[in-house]
Amino acid sequence: MPRFAANLSMLYPELDFLxxxxxxxxDGFEAVEYLFPYDHDARELAARLASNGLQQVLFNASPxxxxxxxxxxxxxPGRESEFLEGIVLALRYAETLQCPxxxxxxxxxxxxxxxASVRATFVANLRAAARLAAAQGVDVLMEPINTRDIPGFxxxxxxxxxxxxxxxxxxxxxxxxxxxxxxxxxxDVAMKIRQYLPTGRVGHFQIAGVPQRHEPDxxxxxxxxxxxxxxxxxxxxxxxxxxxxxYRPARGAVAGGTTAGLGWLxxxxxxR
Numbered sequence: 497m498p499r500f501a502a503n504l505s506m507l508y509p510e511l512d513f514l515x516x517x518x519x520x521x522x523d524g525f526e527a528v529e530y531l532f533p534y535d536h537d538a539r540e541l542a543a544r545l546a547s548n549g550l551q552q553v554l555f556n557a558s559p560x561x562x563x564x565x566x567x568x569x570x571x572x573p574g575r576e577s578e579f580l581e582g583i584v585l586a587l588r589y590a591e592t593l594q595c596p597x598x599x600x601x602x603x604x605x606x607x608x609x610x611x612a613s614v615r616a617t618f619v620a621n622l623r624a625a626a627r628l629a630a631a632q633g634v635d636v637l638m639e640p641i642n643t644r645d646i647p648g649f650x651x652x653x654x655x656x657x658x659x660x661x662x663x664x665x666x667x668x669x670x671x672x673x674x675x676x677x678x679x680x681x682x683x684d685v686a687m688k689i690r691q692y693l694p695t696g697r698v699g700h701f702q703i704a705g706v707p708q709r710h711e712p713d714x715x716x717x718x719x720x721x722x723x724x725x726x727x728x729x730x731x732x733x734x735x736x737x738x739x740x741x742x743y744r745p746a747r748g749a750v751a752g753g754t755t756a757g758l759g760w761l762x763x764x765x766x767x768r
Contacts, residue, residue, distance in 0.1 A: 497764050498701070498726050501527035501553050503742040510753040514544060521548035523755055524765065529554035529740045532562075534585070538592035545593065552593040553738045554637075554672075554700055557600045557625075558582030568601025570625075570638075571618040571650040573609070583625045583636075590634050597635040597699055599672055600625055602650040611650060618650060619663055626666035637699045639672035642680040652681050654688050661697045670699030674742070679706045679717055686725045693726070694733040701726065704743035711746055713760040723764065 502520035504513065511519055514536070520528055526549070533541055533555050545552055560566030560578070569579040586598045602618060605611055626636045640657045641649045651657055657671045673692065678685050692698055703722075705715035712719035726739065741761075745754045 498723050498730070498739040499527065499737075500525065500761060501529045501551075501738045501740045503529050503702070503740050505531040506742055506744050508754045509745070514540070517544040517548045517550060519754070521550055523758055524761070525550070527551040527553045527738055529738075529742070531556050532558070533589050533593070534558065538589045541589075542592050542594075552595040554597050554599060554740060555586070555589070555593075555595060557586040557598050559601045560603070566603065567646055567649060568603030570600050570621045571603045571614040572606055573614060573617045576617070576621060579621050580624060580628075583628055587629060587632055587634060590629075591632060596633065597637055597670075598629065599637045599639055599700075602638060602641075604646070604648040605650050614650065615660075619660065622660070622669055623664045623666055626664060626669040630666065630668050635668045635670050635699045636666075637670050637672040639674055639702075640677055640681065641674070642677045644680060645677075652677075654678060654682065654692060658692060658695070658697050671697050672700045672702065673698050674702040674704075675712075675717065675719075675722060676702065676704035676706055676709060676743075685717070686722060689722065689725050690729055693729045693735055696733075698735070698737070700737055700740060702740040702742040704741075708746075709744050711743060711757050711760055712741070714746060719760065720764070 502525040504516040508516040508519045528550050560569045569575045590598055605614060629636050638651060638657055640651050640653050643649055643652055661669050661671060675685050703712045705712050706717050745757045
């Protein structure tokens with residue numbers, strides 16, 4: 497079955513962040529991801545990973561001023577120096593955490609600009625980030641995100657993301673393929689997995705139910721079928737990446753918490 501990583505920014509909200517590592521390991525996860533590590537010392541995070549037998553497989557570079565509604569700097573002209581400072585910081589954390597990939601949020605299209613007018617800034621920034629990360633063996637990922645969750649986001653579609661990867665031209669620049677965002681914007685998710693996974697451009701998957709971003713077996717997506725597609729195509733093309741569980745548990749902080757909502761994962765592990 498696909499290798500699933502717990503997203504600790506969303507799963508286990510009933511626990512303090514640093515206690516979520518142990519909870520994820522107890523539930524059978526072998527890897528974790530999360531949005532941002534920067535509120536914690538990298539050595540403390542590395543210790544939590546080691547003590548629970550977990551791998552760190554993904555986190556995000558700095559998004560700029562998150563509390564001021566910034567969602568990445570990569571497409572923002574005039575912020576290039578700040579963008580690269582964030583990449584350098586992310587790579588320091590990646591080294592300590594032995595994390596092989598970093599998600600670089602594209603950002604909101606600035607007022608007075610269009611997607612077309614900021615495209616060159618995005619390409620130049622991602623190319624520079626990829627070249628810095630290559631020396632450390634780290635992949636730099638871009639993610640198409642739907643504009644219902646983040647209005648005005650620069651990158652929304654799989655075809656655009658893959659075209660940008662080709663334009664950037666660095667082998668460690670890849671796409672983060674979130675099935676939730678893809679379904680909302682485009683649909684036809686299974687065929688897009690079949691189209692793009694064999695290209696070598698997909699660095700990571702993420703999942704959530706549509707439309708409410710709960711457990712992947714809730715809502716309109718047939719997640720079990722899509723996991724079968726990922727398995728099938730991965731076996732054919734040799735892809736060995738991870739599938740991040742980036743969803744808000746429907747049970748939240750009620751009795752049983754996140755663990756009570758992991759029946760989909762237990763069923764998958766049992767071959768049901």
